[in-house]
Amino acid sequence: MTDQPRKLRSAQWFGTADKNGFMYRSWMKNQGIPDHEFEGKPIIGICNTFSELTPCNAHFRKLAEHVKRGVFEAGGFPVEFPVFSNGESNLRPTAMFTRNLASMDVEESIRGNPLDAVVLLAGCDKTTPALLMGAASCDVPAILVTGGPMLNGKHHGRDIGSGTVVWQLSEQVKAGKISIHEFMSAEAGMSRSAGTCNTMGTASTMACMAEALGVTLPHNAAIPAVDARRYVLAHLSGMRIVEMALQDLRLSKLLTREAFENAIRANAAIGGSTNAAIHLKAIAGRIGVDLALDDWTRVGRGTPTIVDLQPSGRFLMEEFYYAGGLPAVLRRLGEAGLLPHPDALTANGRTLWENVKEAPNYNEEVIRPLNNPLVTDGGLxxxxxxxxxxxxxxxxxxxxxxxxxxxxxxxxxxxxxxxxxxxxxxxxxxxxxxxxxxxxxxxxxxxxxxxxxxxxxxxxxxxxxxxxxxxxxxxxxxxxxxxxxxxxxxxxxxxxxxxxxxxxxxxxxxxxxxxxxxxxxxxxxxxxxxxxxxxxxTRNPKDASGYRNLYVEHVLQADEGCDFDFLVGCRGAEVPPHSH
The missing domain is CATH 3.50.30.80 (IlvD/EDD C-terminal domain-like)
Structure with missing residues (x-):
């Protein structure tokens, strides 16, 4: 050990031969960590939203293990930590209520700990924007790995989409077209594997937005949760984040205005969720990009929706992946001159266009030609x-x-x-x-x-x-x-x-x-x-205390991303000096 400061951020904790370095290393060693792991290796945080109360993310323990393998292989040292998991399916009154809370947890966990870079494990709707918001506020090297969509639902011999079939069958019950028993019989077949909704709902939309923004490896958005290739991607992401740490490839170099405009165009092409407008605005606000609601009109309108997925179309995320996934969509847009900024940098160090220019399309029913779109103008x-x-x-x-x-x-x-x-x-x-x-x-x-x-x-x-x-x-x-x-x-x-x-x-x-x-x-x-x-x-007395009071007093409106007013802006990862 020497007293010389190291380039890596974690050296502020582990890189000195004094009382502080002694204590930080010693406490970590109670987990059985040997000396050489502290000798100049990038410390990679694995920010995990695993929770058995968030069914979409319930397989993340296994996902994290594959990330760790990749980190070790590339010469880094992985440390996993939990953050608030705001699952859409169980959490009341709504997961959106705690998106900003989760982002605060992520931000302070990253800033306050000896991390050189982070792998963000997200999946369920609000976990993806929450983790990107928190990491963007710190502006550290980060790569996102989502959990992937669940397998196609099955009911009476046909495919059914998670979420979408609930709305459809519920209306049919009210109309007297089917019985309540028929409605309930679809329940077991709708969610038959780990993963997020298999429709182009908010979870799949935000996974696509992250890929279009360049903060994931190619194909991250669509690989099914239980497909072995999801774990291969997690492993490769673990390897890549070590390189990103050494290159100091921070989120501010990826989350540019150009990247957000690419995402807006992609959202139109996939028939993405309206929730993307709120989440992209919030992420942009954290990294310092001035994204406006009218940018969705300027960039997105006039873009055909070419992905034929429920709820807008027929197919589900399994078919989308097998057809070629988001890279095939981006290639189709790029070849038509509809990809606003093909030279935008992505997490693997290549441009967006370099990643997709040879992407195949195996099924033109699922990913349609531009001259045969699902909707002629799919922009929000x-x-x-x-x-x-x-x-x-x-x-x-x-x-x-x-x-x-x-x-x-x-x-x-x-x-x-x-x-x-x-x-x-x-x-x-x-x-x-x-x-x-x-x-x-x-x-x-x-x-x-x-x-x-x-x-x-x-x-x-x-x-x-x-x-x-x-x-x-x-x-x-x-x-x-x-x-x-x-x-x-x-x-x-x-x-x-x-x-x-x-x-x-x-x-x-x-x-x-x-x-x-x-x-x-x-x-x-x-x-x-x-x-x-x-x-x-008159004021609702329920708004007067606790987190609800903080929320109601400080939340911004929908056109501003619904972030808290005091969280907008990038605060960086600098920490106070040692307190020991």
Whole structure:
């Protein structure tokens, strides 16, 4: 040992022959670590969101072991640590409520520990953005490994998509088309292996976004969770992160504006989740890239959706991987001049185009030609108007084309409980042309902005054969859901946005092509309603303490990424001097 500082960050802990170095090394040695592991090797953190309460990530113990093998092989020393695992399927009120909390856990775990680089193990919807947000705030070398999608669901001899089939069959029960027993019989076959949802839901979308951003190795997004190639990729990622540590290839060199624009274009091509708009904005905010909601219009609109996956299309993630995965999609975009920045750097040290220029497409039904798309214009539709001054979004590939331009009278629900109570009322005054409006489900209002925006239709209309209606809310919806659903209305109702004062019978106009969401009342009437609303407000006592208080007081609106206001920006990985 010497007193000379080492280049590696971990040398601040382990690289001195003094009292501090003695203590740091000695305490680690109680795990049976020999001297030579502290002699200039990159210390690689494995940030693990394993939890048996997060079914998507429940196989991560095994995944982490394969990462460790790769780290050891490349000459690094792996150290695994847990962080908060915000699983979508069990966590209440919604995993979005704790995404920022998880990101804080990741950020402080990285900054405060002797780590030269990190491998981020994520999978379930919010774990991917949370880990990228936390790592971006520290700007250390990092590579993401997702857990992969589960195998295709099976029910009565056909493939079914996780999440999507729940919405479909639930509507059929309400319409009287199938029995409750038929509905329940699909339960066991929907989730039959480890992994995330096998549709192009938020988990698969964010895995694709990470690959398009260049923070994973190629093919990370689509390899099934139980395919041996998933573990090979984990091993290779462990090897590569050691090189990244020695090269000081930090996230700021990968998460550039150009990378985010590539991801926006890719999202349109895959028919990705509307949730990507919120998560990419939050990640960009942490690394210092000024990404705006209107960038989704500028970059994404006009891009055909060529991946034929549920909920927009027919197939599932298994077929997507076997067809060629995201590299095949990116190659198709690049050859048509639709990849905005093919020279963007990626985690393996090559450009995005170098990674995909020879990628094969084995199935043109799953990954379609550009001249035979699933949807001609699959970019997220960003809407503005007097009902959404700061914006709202709609996913055209999951909508009914005839409803993308629509005018109807509002049927208003004050909150989700009000909706659940009244939507089943046979006397509800509603027609197929009505616009269902739900308030107080945004970041502050729920709180946490739950995935309840794809409101189920009134049973009495389902029984008449109605399959879709225009729905408007400040909520989100699951990436596995579908329908002509306007989401993320900003400002939200609880923050005093115009949505708060919509009344039953108000005329609402939606024009996706024009990017317009309008309520047919004049400015004077709007001002009067908002003034009366503000006068009537009282604070919810549940918002007064604990993490909920922190959340409601500091969460930003949907168009700003729903991060906490005090977390925006890159704080780096510098730590205070030794305290011993």
């Amino acid at each position: 539709c960003v809407l503005r108007g007097n009902l959404a001054p700061n914006g709202a979004v709609l996913k055209p590939s999951a909508a009914t084309p005839a409803l993308l331009k629509h005018r109807g009278r509002a049927v208003v629900f004050e909150n989700f409980d009000d909706y659940k109570k009244r939507i089943v009322d046979p006397d509800l005054e509603v027609t197929a042309d009505s616009v269902l409006v739900m308030k107080n489900c945004g970041p502050k209002g729920y709180p946490g902005m739950a995935e309840v925006g794809n409101m189920g239709l009134p049973p009495k209309l389902l029984a008449q054969g109605v399959t879709d209606m225009v729905r408007v809310s400040d909520a989100r919806m699951s990436g596995t859901a579908y329908g002509t659903v306007v989401l993320h209305v900003a400002p939200e109702a609880r923050a005093g946005g115009p949505l708060a004062v919509v009344r039953n019978g108000d005329w609402i106009e939606l024009d996706c092509e024009a990017g317009r969401l309008h309520i047919d009342i004049d400015d004077k009437e709007m001002a009067a309603r908002l003034a009366a609303w503000k006068e009537a407000q």
